[in-house]
Amino acid sequence: MDNESNNLEKIGFDKWLLERVPAESLEQFEIARVVAVHKDSYTISNGEVEVLSELIGKILFSANSPVEYPAVGDWVLANFYDNNTFAIIHKILPRKSLLKRKTPGKKVDFQLIAANIDVAFIVQSLNENFNLRRLERYLVMANESQIQPIVLLSKSDLLDNEVITGITEDINKIMPNLRVIPFSNKNDSCLDNVKGIMQAGLTYCLLGSSGVGKTTLINNLLGEEKYITKTVSKKESKGKHATTHRQLIKLDSGALVVDTPGMRELGNLSVASGLEETFSDIFELSEKCRFRNCKHVNEKGCAVLNAVEDGQLSAKRYQNYIKMTKESTFNEMSYFEKKKKNKQFGKFVKTVMKHKKSRGY
Incomplete structure (x- = not known):
């Protein structure tokens, strides 16, 4: 278990989680972390290999809400098969935190963003995108999940230091204890300010609109152009989605980062x-x-x-x-x-099925 524990610690496993894993489960399953969510499948990692996996039928048929499905960052109990080339997820372990929002549009339900996040990097760019009211929405989301928020102000190369200081002061007027870090993806010294606060074993999540520089920041943190970025419209200062799905990325420093698609609609539910x-x-x-x-x-x-x-x-x-x-x-x-209504409908279906059974249908 020692090698296994070391591998898991590298992807964020800690004492809090270990205390919540039933001892008997370790005899039947392996612990793994969800590193990517696809349409009908998941990629999970045991700290040594990343494997495509599916949910056991019990989870699929008993889940009543998206909250009961795995999210990026979740820890799960799974069985690995065929020389660690495929896996089945049997159970989601307790979550330290869960970032979620209302599903976009008229549908009223939760949409999962990421689980077991330690720090939320709320990224806003220092141009027309900067918006205190939108920042408040992101802060509500992070604070509801008891996740430490840190504001990253990207594109600091566009403004004078005096203007940036004024914007930082405006933010601290509404949240005096909130940490604010201006940075530029074009300036290594500013990037060092972001890198300097990231700790090995902790999981960070990037939140923000499209075009604020989240994917470019990921590439800079990795030191390579691994993920595709898209240009921002000069006319509207609006970005396009570069990230199409949520994924957990491990940095050389040992810190872990979840990149998320830009959010045009940020509805809150139960906050x-x-x-x-x-x-x-x-x-x-x-x-x-x-x-x-x-x-x-x-x-x-x-x-x-x-x-x-x-x-x-x-x-x-x-x-x-x-x-x-x-x-x-x-x-x-x-x-x-x-x-x-769903519960009442479920009871109605059960009553009808019971009635049919009693009549011999």
């Missing part, structure tokens, strides 16, 4: 704690509201609205908070209503 941590200033103000159940919309004696009126709280930040709170509440209600 109460993430909202509270990201908008802690608003929650502190709400303690001074006249009514305990204050919605901070038009109530008398609302400390939040008073703070907006006297300029203590940014109107745009307040509006983003209200928008995300309403959105999260609506999505959560819709999600549980859907789950309730």
